[in-house]
Amino acid sequence: MKLLTFDTCLDRTYVALSEDGTIIESKIVENKNEKYHSAFLISTIVNILKNNNLTMQNIDAIGTNIGPGSFTGIRACVTVARVIAQQLDCPLVGVSSLEILSNLNRQSKKTAVMLDARKKQFYLALYDTDGRELLQPQLINDEKACDYTDCIIISDEAVQNFLAQKGVKTTLYKNFSDEIGLILNRLAFEKLKCGDYHWAKLKPLYLQAPPISKPKVAS
Numbered sequence: 001m002k003l004l005t006f007d008t009c010l011d012r013t014y015v016a017l018s019e020d021g022t023i024i025e026s027k028i029v030e031n032k033n034e035k036y037h038s039a040f041l042i043s044t045i046v047n048i049l050k051n052n053n054l055t056m057q058n059i060d061a062i063g064t065n066i067g068p069g070s071f072t073g074i075r076a077c078v079t080v081a082r083v084i085a086q087q088l089d090c091p092l093v094g095v096s097s098l099e100i101l102s103n104l105n106r107q108s109k110k111t112a113v114m115l116d117a118r119k120k121q122f123y124l125a126l127y128d129t130d131g132r133e134l135l136q137p138q139l140i141n142d143e144k145a146c147d148y149t150d151c152i153i154i155s156d157e158a159v160q161n162f163l164a165q166k167g168v169k170t171t172l173y174k175n176f177s178d179e180i181g182l183i184l185n186r187l188a189f190e191k192l193k194c195g196d197y198h199w200a201k202l203k204p205l206y207l208q209a210p211p212i213s214k215p216k217v218a219s
Contacts, residue, residue, distance in 0.1 A: 001060045003192070004084075005185040006045065008038035008077040009069030009097050011156075011174065014181025015044045017052065021189050024052055026181050038076040045080075059088060061197075063188025066094035067205035068115060068123040068137060078204045085199035092199040093188045098125035098137050103183045104176045105152045110134065112148035114170070116158035123207055126151065139207045 002024075007014040016026035025048050029040045049055060064081035067074040078094075085092035098113040105111040108129050115123040120142040126135035145159070146166050153163070153170040160170045173180075191197070 001189075001192075002054070002058055003061045003063060003185060003189055004045065004048075004059045005063035005181065005188050006041060006077055006080070007065035007097070007100070007181060007184050008041055008073040009065040009067050010073070010180065012180075013037040013041055013044060014179070014184065015041070015048060016181040016185040017048050017054075018185050018189065021186070023182060023185065026179060026185075028179070028181065038070075038073050041076055041080055056084065056088065059084075059090065061091040061093070061188075061192055062088075062199075063093045063095065063184060063192075064202075065097050065100060065184060066202065067097060068117070068207050069097045071206075074204045074206070078202065082199055082202055085202075090199070091192055091197040092202050093191045093195070093197040094202050094205075095184055095187045095191070096125065096137050096205055098123065099127070099133070100180060100183050100187065101154050101173050102127040102131065103187070104154055104171075104173060104178055107152055110151040112151040112153045114145065114148075114153060114155045114159045114163075116156055116162075117208060121208070122159060124148075137205060137207060 003018045005016050013029035017024045027044050029037045031037045062081050062085045064077045101113045102111040111127045113125050117123050122140050124140045125137040128134050154173050155170040163170050
């Protein structure tokens with residue numbers, strides 16, 4: 001089974017192609033000039049397929065990050081994933097960014113993954129030492145953010161800065177050497193073994209309403 005996975009929800013775009021669980025090729029794309037990294041998702045997919053003498057018709061399944069994270073990034077990868085999977089009529093599996101990041105922890109302690117949601121709120125999920133989800137992805141306020149000191153806390157910079165003021169230590173997910181795109185591909189492959197993942201069932205994981213910009217009223 002050839003599995004194509006991609007993620008634009010976090011700090012970079014991650015694209016990976018595997019066959020029967022073995023990675024064929026992966027790429028990481030940074031922001032370029034004033035262009036957000038998700039703008040390069042389609043071209044990166046095309047390049048990986050071309051490099052391996054494949055077409056989209058050779059892909060058997062799709063996997064994507066469904067959030068939480070950047071609203072722009074979530075929309076980009078979920079929309080592209082649904083369109084491709086619909087056209088190919090192939091399985092489509094979604095994995096949350098919090099589950100992906102929890103797999104960075106190699107210590108025998110529970111993992112709390114916490115990302116900034118702005119306005120004194122955080123995205124949180126809790127995982128046991130075996131990867132089992134103990135607390136599903138949810139939105140918490142800043143008062144509850146210090147309740148997980150018995151865990152390895154994996155976070156972004158905003159959360160780390162906030163908790164450091166409270167004397168709570170976290171580990172930046174950017175500081176891990178593991179490639180996030182490869183973790184997504186592995187998790188998607190594992191989920192496909194034991195579930196029915198029709199493309200129409202995939203939903204973005206928005207834990208709060210997307211921001212709405214109101215047009216300015218002329219004075």
